Each structure stands twice: as structure tokens, then as C-alpha cells.
Amino acid sequence: MATVGVKHHQMFIDGQDVDSDQVFEIRHPATNELVVTMAKGTVEHADQAVESAKKAFESGVWANKPKEERAAIMREIGNRIALELEEFIEDEIICNGATVRQATGFHVGLASGHFLYFADQAEQYEFERDVPTVAYPTMSMNRVRREPIGVCAAIVPWNFPLVLGIWKIGPALAAGNSIVVKVDEKTPLSLLRLARLAHECGVPPGVFNLVSGEGKEVGARLASHPDVGKVGFTGSTAVGREIMKLASGTVKKVTLELGGKAPTIVLPDADLDITADGALFGCMLYSGQICESSTRILVHESIHDELVERMVKRASTIKLGDPADYDTDMGPVVSERQRDRIVDYMEKAKADGATVALGGNAATVEGFEGGWWIEPTIFTDVTNDMQIAREEIFGPVMVVIKYSTVKEAIAIANDSSYGLTAGVWSTDYEAAVEVGNQLQAGTIWINNWHQVDPALPFGGYKQSGAGRELGEGALDEYTEAKHMHVDLTTSLDRHIFDILLSTPAE
CATH class of the missing domain: 3.40.309.10 (Aldehyde Dehydrogenase; Chain A, domain 2)
Known part of the structure; x- marks a missing residue:
């Protein structure tokens, strides 16, 4: 039940607000004051969000949209983030205690530019390319296509929810996927604002869903869900290991950005x-x-x-x-x-x-x-x-x-x-x-630190992670590569079928 006199926030599934019988209480780190409540999601909510994302993907309402149209909608989202900078900053600092200078320079200040980078990638990424081949053993045409995976899950930490969420949401949407974002229960507000904003800018219902909940329940369900084809996770190395184990059950793609020292x-x-x-x-x-x-x-x-x-x-x-x-x-x-x-x-x-x-x-x-x-x-x-x-x-x-x-x-x-x-x-x-x-x-x-550029890859060696976020290859993590071979040989005697069929055809 929501607390009387305190603003209550709901999850966002299939383009609509979705509430829960239980809530998370979010307290200001500087004062321990209760500032808002957030619906506490369950495994059932995770399943509902995945079902909505799957339905949207299979309909082609976003995946089949021309890349120029996806890019245009994403640019509008990126520009809206910049226009609503102060609102996003307020959402961040009352939840995670960042100073207004840090939130302006990093927590929110980087968000618009990073999202706009992925908007450009939606248009510029090489979704198809022809590959030159030799004429032996037969003449052929070969093409490599990068296709969206389908339903992606993003499990986002509390420290930089907006920016680190965008590192997953941006390439997922740019590639044509649908996505389910699991926010940290301590800092859900900025990503919730982004989800609603994206819907206002033209992202169809079901393409961008946001759920909350305990990581060991909701996060684990998303990592193991058979209809989720990709998981992007930022958090501790210990939890990253569990995400990898859970994802292995359906051999889904995983990107992990984990701890450091x-x-x-x-x-x-x-x-x-x-x-x-x-x-x-x-x-x-x-x-x-x-x-x-x-x-x-x-x-x-x-x-x-x-x-x-x-x-x-x-x-x-x-x-x-x-x-x-x-x-x-x-x-x-x-x-x-x-x-x-x-x-x-x-x-x-x-x-x-x-x-x-x-x-x-x-x-x-x-x-x-x-x-x-x-x-x-x-x-x-x-x-x-x-x-x-x-x-x-x-x-x-x-x-x-x-x-x-x-x-x-x-x-x-x-x-x-x-x-x-x-x-x-x-x-x-x-x-x-x-x-x-x-x-x-x-x-x-x-001679510097914290210099993160969306055009350059970010990720770790050893137990600091698997895969890379950002950079030109970011969409590779959210697509599947398909090789299409078209044989151009028209004469049977020029084929190499005789490796199996030694008797000449009559």
C-alpha cells in the first residue's frame, strides 16, 4: 500500500502504468526522509513485461520500422532529456544522494548526448554488408545481416541509473529490439521518467517496459526467462556471476559490466x-x-x-x-x-x-x-x-x-x-x-579519470565483466549475425556435388 501524503510511482508495462500490492520506500540518503514510494514488482510483473515486449517485437511495430524513423524518434527522446534536465536531476539526487554538480555533469548531464549517439547509430550502423568471395569452389554472392535479437532485458544499478540504463536501452532500441528494464529499488525515478518520455515521443507500447522488484526474484527471472534473448547487467561481480549462470540455461547473450579496484x-x-x-x-x-x-x-x-x-x-x-x-x-x-x-x-x-x-x-x-x-x-x-x-x-x-x-x-x-x-x-x-x-x-x-565517450568501448578484463558497452560495436551485442549465401552457378557440371554423387546424372 502507498504511504499517505507521499507520492507513489507505478511500473510501466505495455505503455501503461501498472501498480502492485506492495511498495518500496525510497528515502533521501542525506536525511533518511521518506520521499516517494515505488510499486514493488513480482515475477508475475516480469513475465507480463516480457510477454508485452515479445508481442511488440513479433508485430514488427518497432523492429520493422525503417531505421531512419527509429533514429528520428530516438533523437526526439535525446533532445527531450536535455530539455527536461532539471526534472531528471531532481529524480536522481533525491534517490541516490548525488550532488547537484555531479548530477548535472555526470548522472544526467551525459544522458542526452549518449542517447543521441545511439540515435545516430540506429541510422548509421551497418545492418547489411556484402562480402567479396573467391570464385572457388563455385561463384556466389554473400551477405551478412545484423538482425535484432528480440526481447532484451536491462538490469540497472542504483549509482548511475539513467546513464547506465541508456547504455543498454539505446543500442537495444537502435537495433530494433524490445526491452524490459529492471530498475534498482533505491533509484527508479529517472528511468521511469525516461520510459514514459519515450512512449510520448513515439516508441510503441510494449517496446520499452520498466519493472521493479527484488533482484533475486525479478532480476533472476529476467535473466533466466526463455523469451529473453539478451541480458545487459551492471553491478557487482558476485551478482554478475549469478546472471551468467541463469542466462546459461537458455544460452542467451550476456553483457556484464561488473566491479573494479x-x-x-x-x-x-x-x-x-x-x-x-x-x-x-x-x-x-x-x-x-x-x-x-x-x-x-x-x-x-x-x-x-x-x-x-x-x-x-x-x-x-x-x-x-x-x-x-x-x-x-x-x-x-x-x-x-x-x-x-x-x-x-x-x-x-x-x-x-x-x-x-x-x-x-x-x-x-x-x-x-x-x-x-x-x-x-x-x-x-x-x-x-x-x-x-x-x-x-x-x-x-x-x-x-x-x-x-x-x-x-x-x-x-x-x-x-x-x-x-x-x-x-x-x-x-x-x-x-x-x-x-x-x-x-x-x-x-x-592524466585524467572518468572520461567516458559513447563512441568508444567500455568494459572490463578478468572479473570486471564480459563484452563491451558503447562504441561502434555496441549494437553488435544487441543483434545476431546472419550469413546469406546465394550460389550463382547455373550448370550442374560446375558444382561440386560429385563429392557425394559420383555417378553422373542421366
Whole structure:
């Protein structure tokens, strides 16, 4: 039942609002105040959404629409996102605690451009191509077609729901698929707004459906559903493994963007002023709740103390406060559970012998005592075998590891089960690129961080994922390749059928 006096939101299935008997309560991370409720979906709702998506796909109402028309509708959606920027920002920050500056620059600010990129791909992608072939054994024509898979499922995390949702929704729609989006129960509002907006812009009913629900029930059902041909998931590595297992039952296509423990190597010649600010930006943006954050800072022994001193001084100026205030630098973490998890990691680090150079505790913010806050934290005297250096914390916690040689730094950086992103800070670009070439990660940033371009692939090595999102190949993940062979030989004696039929035809 919805709470009296609090706005209630429903799911969006087959072009209509769909309610449930149960609700999720969504609380503002800065205050713990109940802000809205959301219908709590069930397996039955997931099945209803898949059935609607399947029906829409088989009707051809979107899949058979000329690609130019799909592109035009998607461009209208992308432009509407930009026009309704403030509404989308409000939807994000009341749910996930992002500051208004971060939401404007990243959480929502990237959304319109990324969606418009996929609108262009809907028109420019090579859905058909002829392949030159030799005349032996027979003359033929060969064509490769990329066809939509059918029903796709997107399981989206709470930290960047709009942008990370678009990374799945955009290529799915561009390729002609129908899609069912499973939102995280903590942050459903921006994607719910997008689903309704898409419907207003001309996406037919059933093509874009949105459900909520527990991941272990609704997410698991979508991953295992026999009528779902593709699953795109962003989240933890542990859940990603389960998604892969569930999808294997029907051998569906899977794209996984999972956890990270990104290393950044600071070479001895690095500009320390730029590096200090850049490393903090890479680690602590959005309170460190980004899978590709640079959380392991590997610093050469010759500059270690000086760089740590600068980072501590700069991090001490980070202002915690009201996420809606433009003067606020860092907001709360998303939930009480997340705060307690981060505190537990910090306590274990202290017990393991790491030194607290800054922070190291939960924080209290005046006027927001009910919220879930963590101090900007820097640990030194960290070794790569410590739990805090090996596991994803998802908080504003930087660990600094000292190294002696570049070879040693590369070995430490690659000594991880993750491989999503990595980076190098240096004024010697050739040396930085040489180091970057040896790092095992899907994206390497040199002298910057968080630079994500929709035209370039994003994804991880090792247990950071499978497949790639974004880039020219993004639609490959949402299409099936079909080879069409047309033999041009008209004379029986020119065929090679005699491999089987040795007796000449009469």
C-alpha cells in the first residue's frame, strides 16, 4: 500500500502504468526522509513485461520500422532529456544522494548526448554488408545481416541509473529490439521518467517496459526467462556471476559490466599539483560509488610523502553537505547499509596495519544528522595483499601503495581479479603510454579519470565483466549475425556435388 501524503510511482508495462500490492520506500540518503514510494514488482510483473515486449517485437511495430524513423524518434527522446534536465536531476539526487554538480555533469548531464549517439547509430550502423568471395569452389554472392535479437532485458544499478540504463536501452532500441528494464529499488525515478518520455515521443507500447522488484526474484527471472534473448547487467561481480549462470540455461547473450579496484600509477615525473587533484577526482567523485573509480594509488617512493601531503591537504577541503546546494562537493552514500559496509572495511584496514592519513570514520553533517555520511579517507602504508586493497569498497576511500620500480608498480596494478579501468600520471607521455599498454584493464586513462565517450568501448578484463558497452560495436551485442549465401552457378557440371554423387546424372 502507498504511504499517505507521499507520492507513489507505478511500473510501466505495455505503455501503461501498472501498480502492485506492495511498495518500496525510497528515502533521501542525506536525511533518511521518506520521499516517494515505488510499486514493488513480482515475477508475475516480469513475465507480463516480457510477454508485452515479445508481442511488440513479433508485430514488427518497432523492429520493422525503417531505421531512419527509429533514429528520428530516438533523437526526439535525446533532445527531450536535455530539455527536461532539471526534472531528471531532481529524480536522481533525491534517490541516490548525488550532488547537484555531479548530477548535472555526470548522472544526467551525459544522458542526452549518449542517447543521441545511439540515435545516430540506429541510422548509421551497418545492418547489411556484402562480402567479396573467391570464385572457388563455385561463384556466389554473400551477405551478412545484423538482425535484432528480440526481447532484451536491462538490469540497472542504483549509482548511475539513467546513464547506465541508456547504455543498454539505446543500442537495444537502435537495433530494433524490445526491452524490459529492471530498475534498482533505491533509484527508479529517472528511468521511469525516461520510459514514459519515450512512449510520448513515439516508441510503441510494449517496446520499452520498466519493472521493479527484488533482484533475486525479478532480476533472476529476467535473466533466466526463455523469451529473453539478451541480458545487459551492471553491478557487482558476485551478482554478475549469478546472471551468467541463469542466462546459461537458455544460452542467451550476456553483457556484464561488473566491479573494479582500479589502480593508477603515479610516475616520478608526474605534476604533483595536477595529480593530487586528479587522483582525488578519480577516487572520490560521487563519494567513491563508481565501479571505475581509482581507488588504489601507486606512488613512487621518491614522491610518495610529498604527494600524500598534497592529497591530504586538498581532500581536507572537500565540503560535505546538502546535495542540492551547488557549494557542496560530496554527498552521502546511498544507504545505511552501504555506510556500515564502508565503515567495516575501514576498521579492518586499521586492524591490518594501514595508517589513516585522513578521515577513516563515518561523518556527521550539521543539519543532516539522519543521513549516511563517510569522511573523505586516505590510507597509507597499504600493501596489495590487504583486504582494503583487493576488494571493492564503493566509498570515498583511497589506498596509497608505495613502489620502487615501474616494473613493480605494473605487477602490483595487475595483481587483481578486476580489470575495468586503470591509469597513469606522468609528464612523459611516451612513458605513460608504454606503462598503459602493460596494464590489464578495458580503459586506460592518462592524466585524467572518468572520461567516458559513447563512441568508444567500455568494459572490463578478468572479473570486471564480459563484452563491451558503447562504441561502434555496441549494437553488435544487441543483434545476431546472419550469413546469406546465394550460389550463382547455373550448370550442374560446375558444382561440386560429385563429392557425394559420383555417378553422373542421366
